Amino acid sequence: MRSPLSLQEKITLLSQFYRREHRLPGYAEMLTLFDYRSRNAVFKLLRRMELAGVVRIGANGKLSATDRLSGAIRLLGQVKAGFPSPAEEELADTISLDEYLISHPAATFMLTVSGDSMLDAGIHPGDLVLVEKGREARHNDVVLAQVDGEWTLKYYICDAHGVRLEAANRRYPPIRPRQSLQIGGVVRAVIRKYR
Amino acid sequence: MRSPLSLQEKITLLSQFYRREHRLPGYAEMLTLFDYRSRNAVFKLLRRMELAGVVRIGANGKLSATDRLSGAIRLLGQVKAGFPSPAEEELADTISLDEYLISHPAATFMLTVSGDSMLDAGIHPGDLVLVEKGREARHNDVVLAQVDGEWTLKYYICDAHGVRLEAANRRYPPIRPRQSLQIGGVVRAVIRKYR
DNA sequence: ATTATAGGTGAACGATCGTTCACTGACAAG
DNA sequence: CTTGTCAGTGAACGATCGTTCACCTATAAT
Numbered sequence: 391m392r393s394p395l396s397l398q399e400k401i402t403l404l405s406q407f408y409r410r411e412h413r414l415p416g417y418a419e420m421l422t423l424f425d426y427r428s429r430n431a432v433f434k435l436l437r438r439m440e441l442a443g444v445v446r447i448g449a450n451g452k453l454s455a456t457d458r459l460s461g462a463i464r465l466l467g468q469v470k471a472g473f474p475s476p477a478e479e480e481l482a483d484t485i486s487l488d489e490y491l492i493s494h495p496a497a498t499f500m501l502t503v504s505g506d507s508m509l510d511a512g513i514h515p516g517d518l519v520l521v522e523k524g525r526e527a528r529h530n531d532v533v534l535a536q537v538d539g540e541w542t543l544k545y546y547i548c549d550a551h552g553v554r555l556e557a558a559n560r561r562y563p564p565i566r567p568r569q570s571l572q573i574g575g576v577v578r579a580v581i582r583k584y585r
Numbered sequence: 586m587r588s589p590l591s592l593q594e595k596i597t598l599l600s601q602f603y604r605r606e607h608r609l610p611g612y613a614e615m616l617t618l619f620d621y622r623s624r625n626a627v628f629k630l631l632r633r634m635e636l637a638g639v640v641r642i643g644a645n646g647k648l649s650a651t652d653r654l655s656g657a658i659r660l661l662g663q664v665k666a667g668f669p670s671p672a673e674e675e676l677a678d679t680i681s682l683d684e685y686l687i688s689h690p691a692a693t694f695m696l697t698v699s700g701d702s703m704l705d706a707g708i709h710p711g712d713l714v715l716v717e718k719g720r721e722a723r724h725n726d727v728v729l730a731q732v733d734g735e736w737t738l739k740y741y742i743c744d745a746h747g748v749r750l751e752a753a754n755r756r757y758p759p760i761r762p763r764q765s766l767q768i769g770g771v772v773r774a775v776i777r778k779y780r
Numbered sequence: 781a782t783t784a785t786a787g788g789t790g791a792a793c794g795a796t797c798g799t800t801c802a803c804t805g806a807c808a809a810g
Numbered sequence: 811c812t813t814g815t816c817a818g819t820g821a822a823c824g825a826t827c828g829t830t831c832a833c834c835t836a837t838a839a840t
Contacts, residue, residue, distance in 0.1 A: 411649055413608070430801090433799065446607075465695050473736075495656045543664055623788065624829090625831090629788080630788095
């Protein structure tokens with residue numbers, strides 16, 4: 391017979407369930423999850439988890455996950471400041487990458503960079519870009535554009551001389567479209583994943 | 586009296602509820618959300634939404650969100666291929682940034698880059714880095730390390746001569762620690778958000 | 781005009797939820 | 811040793827859920 395689980399261990403179980411099932415368990419499922427026999431115990435545990443900030447209980451009794459449960463991470467300051475103390479860490483905001491980087495999920499796509507035309511802008515081959523369709527390109531945006539039948543990333547430059555596309559690599563000359571320019575979307579973020 | 590909502594409009598309502606409340610609505614809430622009077626109508630609508638791939642109904646009748654509802658984006662191929670046809674787009678995998686970039690949310694932190702010592706590695710001032718605590722640094726990892734009381738990002742180089750930290754910018758010489766080296770964590774991803 | 785289908789309604793039923801109350805045992809504090 | 815607190819149990823109750831069945835109306839297809 392194992393010793394009773396701590397609150398943190400129960401939070402871990404709940405988080406694992408949430409990430410696996412994309413929903414919070416019902417009362418019957420929580421009886422099994424926490425090895426309880428009493429729904430009142432579940433009721434009380436949820437109060438304690440709300441105090442711990444991992445769930446929220448609506449006015450109608452409905453249970454929601456907070457960012458703390460759903461895989462968000464802690465948002466700290468600048469690199470040079472490093473990590474704060476554990477107490478300060480505990481108070482740090484949480485941030486969901488999905489929510490922070492994507493405002494229109496249905497219009498946003500992830501593509502992999504294969505060329506080096508934007509190297510000086512810090513966009514390397516193998517990087518990932520989030521491209522939002524249907525967003526009007528503005529001066530200095532990085533855009534996904536079609537040039538000579540091939541898609542490419544470039545700066546979108548719009549000045550007194552009209553519109554042109556510029557690479558961020560001196561090996562690639564600016565492109566002035568003769569016909570209409572086809573912009574697939576605007577780059578909203580660049581991501582480089584290690585290991 | 587408005588015309589009846591299409592399935593897609595109902596999916597949009599459901600997605601908005603999910604992103605606002607971090608849970609799916611119950612039957613009573615869906616009556617209000619979709620302007621229904623009958624729980625059987627909700628029941629049938631959920632079948633249709635499951636066929637559309639935006640929710641999943643478990644063996645126990647419990648409702649879960651799929652990635653399509655929860656803000657994931659479509660994963661396409663390489664930039665040079667651009668966007669596929671609408672039919673191909675529909676079949677594309679979805680990907681959640683939270684799940685893709687973060688394997689240990691509780692041990693991962695986001696910090697903002699302020700220096701230029703890693704410029705040649707495509708890490709610019711203003712970029713965001715995801716740093717995972719408690720992960721052992723390996724050769725060629727980008728790490729968050731403490732040098733002379735200040736935290737910095739560097740390559741972690743481990744060879745026959747021992748351990749040293751190298752910048753990705755010729756203006757910064759390699760660092761060979763005289764005392765023990767303090768590594769705060771390993772950089773798992775770099776993110777640059779535009780606009 | 782007839783038939784079929786889609787998408788809604790209402791009712792009924794058993795299951796589950798959400799909450800309250802009284803209680804118990806273990807443990808900590810005085 | 812006594813008292814207080816915490817975290818669980820069990821029971822009860824009304825509310826909500828999840829599902830099935832029969833039915834209706836609008837629309838499309840024949």
